[in-house]
Amino acid sequence: MNPRLLRDLKKLLGADGVLSEPEDLLLYEYDGSVETARPDCVVFPRSTADVVELFRLANRHKTPLVGRGAGTGLSGGALARQGGIITSFARMNRILAIDIENQRAVVQPGVVNSDLSAAVAHLGLHFAPDPSSQKACTIGGNVSENSGGPHTLAYGVTTNHVLALEAVLGTGELVRFGSAALDSPGYDLTGIFVGSEGTFGLVTEITVKLIRLPEAVKTLLAIYNSVNDATETVAEITARGITPSACEMLDGWTIRAVEEYVHAGFPLDATAILLIEVDGLLEEVEDALLHVKEVCTMHRAREVRVARDERERELLWKGRKNAFGAVGRIAPSYYTQDGVIPRSKLPATLRRVGEVSRKYGLQIGNVFHAGDGNLHPIILFDERDERQFRDAVRAADEIIDFCVHVGGAITGEHGVGMEKDRLMPLIFTETDLDLMKQVHDVFNPAGLLNPGKIFPTSKGCGEIYVRPQPQLSSPPARA
Amino acid sequence: MPAKTVGFTAIDKPEYADYARCVHCGLCLNHCPTYRLWHQEADSPRGRIRQMELVDQGQMELGDAFVTHIDHCLDCRACETACPSGVEYGRLVEAARAQIERQYKRPLFSRIARDFVYRKLLPYPARIAAAARALRIYQRSGLAAAARSTGILKVLGLSDRERLIPRIDSRFFSSEMGQTFRAVGQRRARVAFFAGCVARVTFAELNRATIRVLQANGSEVVVPQNQVCCGALPAHAGVRDVARDLARKNLAAFPIDGFDAIITNAAGCGSTLKEYTHLLPANGSSGDHDRAMRFSAKVRDATEFLDELGLMAPLKPLLVRVTYQDSCHLAHGQKIREAPRRLIRAIPGIEFVEMQQADQCCGSAGVYNVTETKASLDLLALKMDCASETHAQAIVTANPGCILQLRAGSQIHGTGQEVLHVVELLDRAIAAPR
Ligand SMILES: Cc1cc2nc3c(=O)[nH]c(=O)nc-3n(C[C@H](O)[C@H](O)[C@H](O)COP(=O)(O)OP(=O)(O)OC[C@H]3O[C@@H](n4cnc5c(N)ncnc54)[C@H](O)[C@@H]3O)c2cc1C
Ligand code: SF4
Numbered sequence: 021m022n023p024r025l026l027r028d029l030k031k032l033l034g035a036d037g038v039l040s041e042p043e044d045l046l047l048y049e050y051d052g053s054v055e056t057a058r059p060d061c062v063v064f065p066r067s068t069a070d071v072v073e074l075f076r077l078a079n080r081h082k083t084p085l086v087g088r089g090a091g092t093g094l095s096g097g098a099l100a101r102q103g104g105i106i107t108s109f110a111r112m113n114r115i116l117a118i119d120i121e122n123q124r125a126v127v128q129p130g131v132v133n134s135d136l137s138a139a140v141a142h143l144g145l146h147f148a149p150d151p152s153s154q155k156a157c158t159i160g161g162n163v164s165e166n167s168g169g170p171h172t173l174a175y176g177v178t179t180n181h182v183l184a185l186e187a188v189l190g191t192g193e194l195v196r197f198g199s200a201a202l203d204s205p206g207y208d209l210t211g212i213f214v215g216s217e218g219t220f221g222l223v224t225e226i227t228v229k230l231i232r233l234p235e236a237v238k239t240l241l242a243i244y245n246s247v248n249d250a251t252e253t254v255a256e257i258t259a260r261g262i263t264p265s266a267c268e269m270l271d272g273w274t275i276r277a278v279e280e281y282v283h284a285g286f287p288l289d290a291t292a293i294l295l296i297e298v299d300g301l302l303e304e305v306e307d308a309l310l311h312v313k314e315v316c317t318m319h320r321a322r323e324v325r326v327a328r329d330e331r332e333r334e335l336l337w338k339g340r341k342n343a344f345g346a347v348g349r350i351a352p353s354y355y356t357q358d359g360v361i362p363r364s365k366l367p368a369t370l371r372r373v374g375e376v377s378r379k380y381g382l383q384i385g386n387v388f389h390a391g392d393g394n395l396h397p398i399i400l401f402d403e404r405d406e407r408q409f410r411d412a413v414r415a416a417d418e419i420i421d422f423c424v425h426v427g428g429a430i431t432g433e434h435g436v437g438m439e440k441d442r443l444m445p446l447i448f449t450e451t452d453l454d455l456m457k458q459v460h461d462v463f464n465p466a467g468l469l470n471p472g473k474i475f476p477t478s479k480g481c482g483e484i485y486v487r488p489q490p491q492l493s494s495p496p497a498r499a
Numbered sequence: 500m501p502a503k504t505v506g507f508t509a510i511d512k513p514e515y516a517d518y519a520r521c522v523h524c525g526l527c528l529n530h531c532p533t534y535r536l537w538h539q540e541a542d543s544p545r546g547r548i549r550q551m552e553l554v555d556q557g558q559m560e561l562g563d564a565f566v567t568h569i570d571h572c573l574d575c576r577a578c579e580t581a582c583p584s585g586v587e588y589g590r591l592v593e594a595a596r597a598q599i600e601r602q603y604k605r606p607l608f609s610r611i612a613r614d615f616v617y618r619k620l621l622p623y624p625a626r627i628a629a630a631a632r633a634l635r636i637y638q639r640s641g642l643a644a645a646a647r648s649t650g651i652l653k654v655l656g657l658s659d660r661e662r663l664i665p666r667i668d669s670r671f672f673s674s675e676m677g678q679t680f681r682a683v684g685q686r687r688a689r690v691a692f693f694a695g696c697v698a699r700v701t702f703a704e705l706n707r708a709t710i711r712v713l714q715a716n717g718s719e720v721v722v723p724q725n726q727v728c729c730g731a732l733p734a735h736a737g738v739r740d741v742a743r744d745l746a747r748k749n750l751a752a753f754p755i756d757g758f759d760a761i762i763t764n765a766a767g768c769g770s771t772l773k774e775y776t777h778l779l780p781a782n783g784s785s786g787d788h789d790r791a792m793r794f795s796a797k798v799r800d801a802t803e804f805l806d807e808l809g810l811m812a813p814l815k816p817l818l819v820r821v822t823y824q825d826s827c828h829l830a831h832g833q834k835i836r837e838a839p840r841r842l843i844r845a846i847p848g849i850e851f852v853e854m855q856q857a858d859q860c861c862g863s864a865g866v867y868n869v870t871e872t873k874a875s876l877d878l879l880a881l882k883m884d885c886a887s888e889t890h891a892q893a894i895v896t897a898n899p900g901c902i903l904q905l906r907a908g909s910q911i912h913g914t915g916q917e918v919l920h921v922v923e924l925l926d927r928a929i930a931a932p933r
């Protein structure tokens with residue numbers, strides 16, 4: 021790292037605001053994904069002004085800048101693929117304002133998702149996007165990944181809850197998009213910014229909507245002996261015009277892994293379970309619950325249980341939200357895939373996952389946001405075995421390939437990052453990608469912001485693992 | 500100069516099978532008090548585990564940086580509660596500290612102090628009593644007041660630490676050793692009482708209250724004579740040989756089969772007593788493992804035991820508003836959260852209010868408040884904010900270390916809140932006049 025730049029950074033942020041020793045940098049080589057890349061230094065700004073100044077220094081020294089929240093991301097988004105400066109927002113973690121009347125909050129990007137909900141719970145409000153990582157991930161990270169969660173089905177993803185942003189663009193300009201009003205005139209720049217995975221700018225302040233906590237919530241567990249029956253239940257619920265606030269599915273193998281750890285009361289011999297939640301006004305909820313129960317039974321659910329109180333409800337959700345970790349207990353490493361398919365293709369996709377699992381001899385568990393066709397196969401492998409690692413990646417690629425085949429996409433909510441850049445041509449034509457690149461260049465012309473992400477590139481130099489070629493069963497172009 | 504070392508030695512090291520469970524998901528970060536203070540990976544559970552892994556694989560030196568970050572850990576085990584992968588962090592950090600103890604040369608002063616505390620003092624009840632008597636003279640003779648008023652403590656940088664030093668009891672818990680205390684009414688259980696080491700000279704009254712409450716609820720209480728320190732402090736500091744030795748002495752001192760339970764009122768001791776099998780593993784050289792297993796199976800925290808047994812003694816109303824601070828080694832170490840709360844709520848007249856972040860460490864953490872005073876006081880300040888928000892008159896908790904820390908907090912921050920152990924509250928309700 022350029023010693024002058026380092027000296028200037030320390031002058032700006034103080035000695036404790038900059039990390040550059042090798043033993044510290046080794047700890048910013050990872051995030052929640054299976055990728056690794058080492059930065060040249062890590063900085064901790066405390067204010068928007070710090071960030072503006074940071075851009076000036078980075079631009080002057082032509083050094084990459086990569087944003088980082090809590091580093092729970094699953095696609096290597098927060099890793100410095102081409103080296104440079106990681107900007108950790110962990111110390112910019114203040115809630116700046118809560119406007120009860122208009123149900124808004126203004127936060128710094130490092131505020132932890134569930135901390136915001138906890139801070140407004142006594143007002144009967146919450147921040148609706150609820151990724152399973154919500155107790156750790158930051159709102160800045162949520163904005164950059166446009167994160168969703170189990171309740172996305174009814175409440176939408178992060179972008180539906182962001183009203184305005186303050187950010188520093190790749191050019192070094194400080195901008196404000198959107199307004200606290202619901203619909204601001206002109207292009208929806210906030211919309212385009214949310215989900216840009218830290219490649220357009222670094223977000224320094226976010227105005228979010230706060231949603232009333234529902235008057236009533238009911239959570240139901242439906243137990244099946246066949247995956248088909250479970251998926252048909254999901255299709256029928258939507259067909260009847262019922263919108264549950266969440267509809268999650270776990271397969272039999274995953275159920276057993278979770279149950280052993282969480283003791284959520286999931287039956288060990290089931291083939292699939294659905295976790296369905298309805299919320300709203302008391303009468304509405306009772307009514308919807310009746311309908312949902314009826315549909316479950318019609319589609320041969322062998323048992324339908326309704327959580328009797330908040331404790332039982334929390335336990336069911338604990339089972340679901342800890343699924344990744346619980347499965348991870350079984351093998352040294354796991355690789356969580358993220359794909360989207362039309363709901364009607366669930367049974368076929370699951371069969372395909374089973375085939376892939378047998379082909380490579382790797383255990384694969386399945387957890388889905390069934391309501392919106394977002395599937396998360398969890399592939400277990402042993403990181404010490406190079407061959408297993410490669411096979412895990414191949415298996416994941418084959419599953420994603422199938423998703424695209426049946427009309428889905430390569431990621432539902434975990435982002436492209438440095439994990440799926442090479443898969444982008446599966447769903448986008450060259451024209452699509454060119455257009456995206458042009459948009460990218462408007463915000464980030466010099467390419468110093470989070471380089472080596474999203475767009476398929478010739479391989480960067482930060483990687484440690486050599487990636488195998490994706491095995492495509494059909495030409496990537498999409499008609 | 501501290502020696503440069505790469506890799507761990509064979510015994511008592513963080514094991515691959517334990518650290519590989521960490522899938523670096525980061526879900527523990529926001530639950531870790533030191534991450535919340537400083538927000539850097541090196542002081543987070545995930546980062547500490549990665550550092551152990553790197554040292555084990557020879558990619559990081561077992562040097563100053565590693566030691567600093569492992570020292571900064573409170574061993575509060577909040578990360579274990581948060582971790583979906585079932586990482587047993589407490590076990591990992593204690594092993595890492597054993598490696599540091601063996602391989603890293605600390606500065607001279609620290610070496611002398613550690614040697615004195617862990618090897619020369621804690622293992623010997625008589626020496627603790629002698630030291631306590633000396634300290635009592637300092638505290639009662641006016642010397643302490645003089646030291647404070649002349650400002651000499653400030654000059655020495657000791658004024659904050661001095662507040663954290665426990666007040667020595669006027670009557671030690673010594674004549675009770677070896678005694679049996681009869682159950683009130685019909686005998687429902689026969690238990691052995693674990694009296695602690697420093698607690699015998701600083702928490703003698705708490706020990707007596709615990710015995711009274713147990714008696715009042717139909718337990719016959721025996722205090723085995725030859726028991727020693729549980730070994731928690733040496734084990735947390737990585738001084739494994741001493742901890743192991745103490746564990747063996749306690750296994751010999753407690754006739755396990757004669758009791759329904761072995762009771763402690765200190766969450767920190769309890770979690771070590773319940774994990775004697777970690778100190779005396781199955782593959783160890785001696786046959787102690789089996790006995791450790793039977794011993795640990797009988798250990799109960801006083802609140803856990805009373806909750807299981809069911810309160811029988813009539814309780815008189817206490818008209819106070821209280822809040823509860825989870826002791827880390829009860830909530831995270833032993834996964835006991837509801838029992839103390841149920842006991843508090845069982846007292847008529849009590850108004851119980853939960854504080855925010857009740858299960859965040861108060862900064863006491865064994866000797867942490869002495870070794871890492873600044874961080875400890877920062878955590879204490881956060882804790883006192885949450886505690887005073889509840890407007891509770893008393894903060895109730897379940898571990899002597901936490902009581903000391905919170906009492907200092909109440910003083911430093913002038914909240915005027917009383918700090919009590921759950922059993923002390925029960926004792927008052929049993930003894931309170933109508
Ligand atoms: C167990 C587990 C479960 C998960 N469940 C879900 C889930 O249900 N739904 C879901 O959508 N995701 C999920 N994730 C993925 C991840 O938690 C989300 O993507 C989350 O939003 C990332 O937040 P973070 O603070 O950790 O961001 P990081 O991982 O630190 O960063 C993510 C991206 O955001 C960028 N970034 C961070 N802060 C800023 C900023 N201030 N300005 C600009 N760019 C920034 C980074 O450069 C990076 O590209 C899960 C992860 C784990 C480990
Ligand atoms: S929560 Fe557990 S698995 Fe995840 S990073 Fe922390 S210790 Fe590792």
Ligand code: SF4
Pocket residue numbers: 530531532533534542543544547571572573574575576577578579588
């Ligand atoms: S034991 Fe406590 S301080 Fe140490 S890493 Fe875990 S949560 Fe952090």
